[in-house]
Amino acid sequence: MCGSAASRSSWTISTPPWSAPYERRPVAGRGEPRRILLLAVRDITGVRTGRIVVLESAVRGLQRHGHHVDVVAITHEDGPTSWLGCDVHRIRPPRLGSLAALVPCALLRGRCLNEALFSGRALTQQVREIARELKSDVVVGDGLRAWDAARAAGLPTVMHLDDLLSERYSSATFRDNNDSILGYFGERVPRLTRPGAEALARALLGVEAELARRRENLIAREARVVALTSREEAKRLSLRTGRDVLGIPMAVEQGTLCAPEQAAAGTLTFLGVLHYGPNIAALRFVRDELVPELDKRGRTVRIRVIGKASREQIQEFAGGPFEILGYVDDLPAEMSKSRMLLSPIQAGTGVKTKVLDALSIGLPVVATPMGVAGIPLRDGVSALIADTASGLADAIEDLMDHPERARDIGRAGYEVLGTSMAPDQIYNAWGAAVEQAVSEESRAH
Template structure:
């Protein structure tokens, strides 16, 4: 039975986003899904509305909350906005300009008038840019992470090795018209584009908090950095709120089967996997001759060319519906990321299932975890093969798994993170536990 805040006064909340909230096939959707689950549990699904700026006329999964779809800007509107709003006032970032149109502004305003929410939650600056044109209402910015830091880390990686980053624009690139996306996807173009976007995004990040009652990021270090840059006291942290996985016994058979979790259409994921496969084959197979790596996520069937040298040691599973089934049978999660920002959802997914983690520092970004949390974090790349061997040790792995699950329960479970969402959004806790 789903808990509701029956004793609380009726409140209506709206989330405005440009990210399809379902299906939850990558980290951003998981984060939004956790927020929406919690709002529905606390307020009741009928009191939770989502305004989605996206494609119209397509089938979408059924959802418990009320979904309102507004057509995203057309290609002509996007090109016009980029030309006018980046070069001229308000000198917005490219990702903001690519989502801007007067028609979209009017449609959002009309929907907000119809819904009459008590609170507005604006998802990232892309949609948050509209808020300042709609009058001051109770509203918060769910800023996700500092995109300027992500772009800076990508630029640093490109300067070191231009061949390792493909499709660096990620979800932002999908907002662009097809022809424009193909042009800016060229390596000779996207480096300059990332340089410009890093500067423009940093400016938007610093201006945005003044327009909202509160601004939340998923990474406490990034929240502290933005506070230092702006001096704004309303900047805070909200860790991702993941569902409690189904209660299942771990079924690891002792074989060294690791899992890489994450869509390979996301540049930091592809870069990390490509680097690992290209740099560590001899060392890993010498230490663990029967090593296996399962690659799970969107686009994972399109493995990097470096996977060929590993033969049967690397296997792509593609998208899987049941993470419990896969993660519950593996030795550990491998997270060899080198770039990025925010908080690594994949690590939380592992900890929730009592799965140890072997990672680089960037691979556990945003999470203060170490061996006591079941996470073996390499202080240098050369340590990765040894840490994989440690995780595969049948004598050591059960203790690491217990530490991982314990860390989840102490720091990241719905019982711990849920109350921070209650405080952030003025929600009254339910009388009975919220099922996950």
């Protein structure tokens, strides 16, 4: 782990610990209890990221509707065999050395490079056997990478694609500002060969965007149910394919209201892992454009950065107004020390869990439009939104000078989280998705 914290906790700690099963409360009108196989292409019990919060929401929603959930985690990591009251079955993805053969085969079959990392007959056969052994009724697939393995189970499938990889990879911000284009996969590449792998991946990013687009379209047409985290992206995929696509974001529970009006006026929180291109680009925008704008106005700020950062990134932002905290043990407590959350994202996809985490404690949000995409916040009412450094500086000054306004905007955002994005709505959407998948399968046969 990087940063000053030594916890396995992530920056998205807004729900009970991963070891706690969800309380199974009865839901009126729910369908027949079913056995669900959640197919995850990650270490589901590891450090909690925004994507894992989405999958937690799926499990909690399905459990609440009386379904039994088993998890298959395709990961190189060892770990607990239980998560949220579910049994966890671990499958190893292909070894690094075997990818030289798997990647060309996957490309010849029309797959994208992301899928090649989780391809191979042995892997799909293991998923099929586990589904048969567990007598699973429905498969829930974790992103585009899980499609081939999910389909191999031969069961009704709900595919939650998270965000549109095709749009993310088409972004110049993602391409030019991402310090690690390989993401978590880069940690598996030997250090000496990593620069070459990074350069090759960057050169192929445009090709991968087009391949991902084709695969997203195919999955939307072939899976029984397809969902994305962002409702806006769901609409775009629906228009591309002529199929209904659901928008099911992550569920973040309301916590205890903080008191931003009592925090130091110039203390801001920036939340996000810095190996992800849009996050590091946003922090550089803060350093190169926003902070100089505030300096010109005689405003001094302190920016507390929570999230994974490499040694090089820590050195890059050393000095000045930045305090790199890394992961923290108690996210709400750390965020409560600030007057506001800053989310100056310039490009990206999906819904920003960092914003929901701020709303969950009533911390006011200052953001670009992209920083709050997919969240029904109103500028000047439940958040302050601007698309330039000057506009963001105006918003920061406003909350610095008017602590009661920071309190009111924070509480308005808290109310949005509890109504428009209430966890009950998201849990019910997962229950409905499973019933729709089963119904679609019955009609198809």
